[in-house]
Amino acid sequence: MTTNSDLSANSPVMTGSPFPYSASAVSWGAIIAGAAAAAALSLILLMLGMGFGFSSVSPWAYDGISAAQFGISTIAWVTLTQLVASGMGGYLAGRLRTKWLDTHTDEVYFRDTAHGFLTWAVASLATAALLTSVIGSIIGGGIKAGASVTGSAASTAMATAAMASSDRSKAGSETGALNYFVGSLFRPNMPATDTVEKPNTSALIEVTTIFLNAGQTEAMPAEDVRYVGQLVAQRTGLTRQEAEQRVTDTYARMQEKLKAAEVAVKEAADKARKASAYAALWLFISLLAGAFVASVSAIFGGRQRDLC
Numbered sequence: 001m002t003t004n005s006d007l008s009a010n011s012p013v014m015t016g017s018p019f020p021y022s023a024s025a026v027s028w029g030a031i032i033a034g035a036a037a038a039a040a041l042s043l044i045l046l047m048l049g050m051g052f053g054f055s056s057v058s059p060w061a062y063d064g065i066s067a068a069q070f071g072i073s074t075i076a077w078v079t080l081t082q083l084v085a086s087g088m089g090g091y092l093a094g095r096l097r098t099k100w101l102d103t104h105t106d107e108v109y110f111r112d113t114a115h116g117f118l119t120w121a122v123a124s125l126a127t128a129a130l131l132t133s134v135i136g137s138i139i140g141g142g143i144k145a146g147a148s149v150t151g152s153a154a155s156t157a158m159a160t161a162a163m164a165s166s167d168r169s170k171a172g173s174e175t176g177a178l179n180y181f182v183g184s185l186f187r188p189n190m191p192a193t194d195t196v197e198k199p200n201t202s203a204l205i206e207v208t209t210i211f212l213n214a215g216q217t218e219a220m221p222a223e224d225v226r227y228v229g230q231l232v233a234q235r236t237g238l239t240r241q242e243a244e245q246r247v248t249d250t251y252a253r254m255q256e257k258l259k260a261a262e263v264a265v266k267e268a269a270d271k272a273r274k275a276s277a278y279a280a281l282w283l284f285i286s287l288l289a290g291a292f293v294a295s296v297s298a299i300f301g302g303r304q305r306d307l308c
Helices: 004-010 028-055 067-096 105-130 132-147 153-166 177-185 201-213 222-236 240-307
Strands: none
Touching: 028 067, 028 105, 067 105, 067 240, 105 240, 177 201, 177 222, 177 240, 201 222, 222 240
């Protein structure tokens, strides 16, 4: 009669058995080794690509590559980097893993595929940890740019111009969009004479403040038009009606320019958002391709390991 001790003595898990049984189907040592190699190779290739990319871009017109060509070359290099690094890591994981004896061929293929995928996953996490700031700036650039133009472009432009106007006495050469429009109000309608009072700094600052305060409205309030018109009439030789008409026309031209600037800022933000979306999409595609290549490479490396 066969006893439990006899079964234990004949069990293949005993030391020295001709059919040793592996306690785990995952060779974490091979996975970590392959992931380390993939992460290091990916980092090196990314740095090399950055060097090639910056050296091919020139600030001079008609020199170097265009922005579109730079984007395409960057996407192609990132994809190539992912494929090469993932392939190398997957192959090393398959080649260095434990040799599974008495295991069905389909199970070996599955385990090799899993080893390649785990190698890619660990390498991707390690690379993301090293390049968090870079990836975040690429993906989040469009979101930050879009959030920065929530209807404040006009007020920002006018505030900047007002600051330039307030520092007029300290930096006479500094001018801004608002300075130009305010200065155009006081252009004399005739050659300057002693009877025409030239505008001083306080008058310019006062008119600038009025324009800034009314900048959020489509039309300047009537009382502001009358007051500024009086100042303009005193310093240009225009009649009161002509001065008020000049104030209205100048304010309208300023509003048109500010609206055009706001549209330009929003268009730039929209382009940045689209570029960020495209970058995230291509990054996803390259990572997905890297996972596939790592799995296939691990199968190939595992076959080479079993033949040894």
